[in-house]
Amino acid sequence: MGPLALYDLINRTTDLPAVAERALMYECLTGTDGSFGLPEGAVYRSIESEAPLAEADIIGVSITNGGDLPAFFRMLDLAGIARRREERAATGGPLVVGGNGGFANPEILGDYVDVIAMGEGEDSFLELIRAADRHRTDGTTRDDLMVQIARVPGLYVPSLYHAEHAPGGGISGIRPTSMTVPAKVTPQFLEVGDLHSAHFVSPITDGNRAMVVPTLGCRWECHFCNLGVPPFRQAPFDLLDSYLDRLEATGVSQVIVSSPTFTQYGKRHALLDRLKNYRTASGSKVTTIIGSVRADELSARYLDAVTELGDFGHLYTELKLENTRGIITIAPEFAAPDLVRIYNKTMTPQRVAKAINLCRDSAGIANIMLYFIVGAPGETEADRLAIADYAVEVFENLRSEDGAVIVKLQQFMPTPNTVSQRLDMVDPLLIDGYIEKIQERFVELVGVDAFDRHYRLIWGESSRLLLESVCMRGDRRIGRVLERLHDDGVDFGRISDAEFQQALASHGLVHTRYLRRIPLDEVLPWEVVNTVDVAAERKLIADIDERVPGRSGTEAGDDASV
Structure with a gap:
């Protein structure tokens, strides 16, 4: 929701000299030979005004996972924008700003992006926009602008840091190139009152689906998980309640509760009651998609409330699998x-x-999905x-003849x-060898027929x-x-x-x-x-x-x- 929150915030901030528009990379642009590109003569444009992306002053690139970083090159090529920052600087090209989980290690694309926003960008990105706007009129150089941006908390400017590369991979040191540049950049995480509402409720719907995010972060700090890195914060219930009022008036039929820590939300039962009333009042089928839950936070009251929603599922299985409604993920x-x-x-x-x-x-739970590392x-x-x-x-304890246990590794x-x-x-x-042995162990325990019927x-x-x-x-x-x-x-x-x-x-x-x-x-x-x-x-x-x-x-x- 971070990119959408910034999109909505920029367009609602009346004293900000900017408008935000969206551009997506559609898989339909992939040819039968695997090539990726626009039809001949076409221009990569924004959704809202159909403006060419190459004409933008700032390009924000949101990449969720490190494995998706190659998409960065696709996007800039589609837009006709120089990939490397020094080439854009020489021609007056747009500033390219990266963000989201794919940039958790900001060094990978350090030769390509101008700035990386670490953490939440409600404050830092708006400061970047204002600095870029001043730069257009005050006669300063692009290098001066980069130094100004580097002083904004949460913004990392790779060009202002020099890394000593180690043989074979890794680095032996990294330091600022100037005394005016901070040695450390701390990711920014804001208090609830400072977060834009679109961090918790999607500002856009296609008329059928909408999303609410009741929690950010996690109360726990598992050593391998970045979910516990930001502080745990909860959406104001009044915000979610009024948002559901608007969805009800719009006729949205699917509400996604996107929160892997939903069972930590203090008003979870009030929200589940509100969703049940939403379904009842709509007079039509309303589907609720809920994220993973923590087993140590599960209660009979929670499960009763979820099953009373009627048609409910889990976000991953909804997108990737079939016939997996009535599912709890642990x-x-x-x-x-x-x-x-x-x-x-x-x-x-x-x-x-x-x-x-x-x-x-609980009568409504037929399937369990288990995550393992x-x-x-x-x-x-x-x-x-x-x-x-x-x-x-787990399956034997579930005692469901028609149920299934999905194991996601x-x-x-x-x-x-x-x-x-x-x-x-x-x-x-x-890893494939590991999985094969785990599957063999399943078959050894329950046989081929039972494995095919009840396990994935x-x-x-x-x-x-x-x-x-x-x-x-x-x-x-x-x-x-x-x-x-x-x-x-x-x-x-x-x-x-x-x-x-x-x-x-x-x-x-x-x-x-x-x-x-x-x-x-x-x-x-x-x-x-x-x-x-x-x-x-x-x-x-x-x-x-x-x-x-x-x-x-x-x-x-x-x-x-x-």
């Missing part, structure tokens, strides 16, 4: 209780079992196989600005994971690698390991440098924006090494777990 992450503790999760098997018992007693440091093969045992036990990725950011990771090419196993593609493994923790040379692959016409959704390794080698980079554990005394590529407490990192590393004696993770790649 994220144990690990089958081994001590791994749950080591990674600061609170989802113990006992708490999950209690939640499943509540689901069993594979390839985490400290994990063993026995821990991975235990995922199948865990899921089978995700590879462990050390995310910047989390306590696990320095940990090693498994070569993504090994979902995981990501190895090609995407290859990209994420370097985009999460790479340096600016990775941006050059992505650009080369883009120019070579590589399909990033199907990139082979050979193509990937060759592209890295052409820039003097070695994949295992990005898979290894980063020592505590080594400078991180994203050091300028890093806020993690090193004591917490040290304790996590010690706990992992104590669990599996003899592993250090410093030469990862073949198998970072055991």
